[in-house]
Amino acid sequence: MPKFAFLVHPRADVSQDLARVWSPLAAVPSRALEWGMRHLPVPPLALGTVTRPDEPDVAGWIVVVPVGARQMLTEDRRWVLGRIEKTVDFAQNLGAEVVGLGALTAPVTGGGRLLRGRPGMTVTNGNAFTAQLTARAVRRLVAGMDRPHVAVLGATGSVGSCVVRMLAGDPDLDLGALTLVARRRHRLAELAAGARSARPDVVVHEACEIEAVRDADLVVVLTSSTDALLRAEHLKPGAVVLDDTQPRNTDPALVTQRPDVTVVDGGLADVSGLDVRADIGLPPGYAYACLCETMLMAFDGCTTPAVGDATLEHARRMQRAADRFGHLGFGLAAPLSFGRPSPELDLAGLT
Known part of the structure; x- marks a missing residue:
């Protein structure tokens, strides 16, 4: 072996x-x-x-x-x-x-x-198995939600783009809206177009600013940074965060600042x-x-x-x-x- x-x-x-x-x-x-x-x-x-x-x-x-x-x-x-x-x-x-x-x-x-x-x-x-586990975690986290709004930060990255394709290609995943956030506009437009084609029943948004996740029920963090990008002011009441990043891109202060928010560590087997x-x-x-x-x-x-x-x-x-x-x-x-x-x-x- x-x-x-x-x-x-x-x-x-x-x-x-x-x-x-x-x-x-x-x-x-x-x-x-x-x-x-x-x-x-x-x-x-x-x-x-x-x-x-x-x-x-x-x-x-x-x-x-x-x-x-x-x-x-x-x-x-x-x-x-x-x-x-x-x-x-x-x-x-x-x-x-x-x-x-x-x-x-x-x-x-x-x-x-x-x-x-x-x-x-x-x-x-x-990145492939990371995407696989992330998509499975999303399905677990939205179970019981009523047509949830899911946002993906870092949507055009290697993991993010694969996760988006998995979510959009799953007809059993009952989503209401999907927001894709990334800095590369051209790749973002292509990814969003593919998601709309695969799931015409889902409203697909595309954005380059992190503030676009404010209405999301679940925020999936797939960015590559040394800083805490996702902070308390970016999240709606009761939001769930799935953070797949290392180093962590979710602010640890959320634990005390936003006890209504649930932060789950992603990409773990x-x-x-x-x-x-x-x-x-x-x-x-x-x-x-x-x-x-x-x-x-x-x-x-x-x-x-x-x-x-x-x-x-x-x-x-x-x-x-x-x-x-x-x-x-x-x-x-x-x-x-x-x-x-x-x-x-x-x-x-x-x-």
């Missing part, structure tokens, strides 16, 4: 994330660590391993790219790509044949398209049948969908790269693989809110 490696990086709180590798780093200011990663030859790091109960050897590794989230989006692109390329080389030297791009390593590499090819190496950005020996910032038995896609491609022997925009075809293949390896998990996980189980989610009937 091919082995895999999954790339992660420090997110908004660099100190706390790097402390998962070496605990004393929690005492070092994040800015100092960012300076060190920028100016010193900090190597890629192995955070931990993943094993299967039915296989004696390590199935894969979680590997840290020594670049912070803010640096991913603001530093010189060639430097960032160089650090990611070195980490992919490190993963290949460990023995990985499938490499998955976690968090911002996917968008800054053009969904993996900007990485150089390596013989015997298959790259995935994990159950992997209770696997032994993930790495602190990836989630409770035991949980994993990000992009990590799961990396695992599934290795377990399934998939050698076709999954880079660029997520496709419906690859999303369906990953779902078939998830069904085949269902004894290990890969189903939609019990919902979390800001990384923790929440009594409010139980009351909302989401478990």
Whole structure:
């Protein structure tokens, strides 16, 4: 069975994330660590391993790219790509044949398209299975709502566009309105036109401003930023938010400012049948969908790269693989809110 490696990086709180590798780093200011990663030859790091109960050897590794989230989006692109390329080389030297791009390593590499090819190496950005789980989570969250208004932030991105096509292509999903929000007007117009054609019974709006989500019953966040883009003033009373982003693009202050709003962490799968020996910032038995896609491609022997925009075809293949390896998990996980189980989610009937 091919082995895999999954790339992660420090997110908004660099100190706390790097402390998962070496605990004393929690005492070092994040800015100092960012300076060190920028100016010193900090190597890629192995955070931990993943094993299967039915296989004696390590199935894969979680590997840290020594670049912070803010640096991913603001530093010189060639430097960032160089650090990611070195980490992919490190993963290949460990023995990985499938490499998955976690968090911002996917968008800054053009969904993996900007990485150089390596013989015997298959790259995935994990976006197809993320889209698959996101669409399933949307169906769970709108169950019981009366023709809900769903808004998708980051609708033209690799995950977002696939999610929109899945939602628009589901005749059993009883939507009243669908609002697509993105910055790229041309792609947005094309995506909206496709959604209108697929679902003439649904009112489809398109917008470039985040304020367009104010009337939505459910807001799906699929943006790529280091900032909290979605804030209290953007949401209607009683709104539900499904946040698929890493680093998180939903303001944590919503917990206290808007107790009427339900925030659900998206893109999470159950992997209770696997032994993930790495602190990836989630409770035991949980994993990000992009990590799961990396695992599934290795377990399934998939050698076709999954880079660029997520496709419906690859999303369906990953779902078939998830069904085949269902004894290990890969189903939609019990919902979390800001990384923790929440009594409010139980009351909302989401478990």
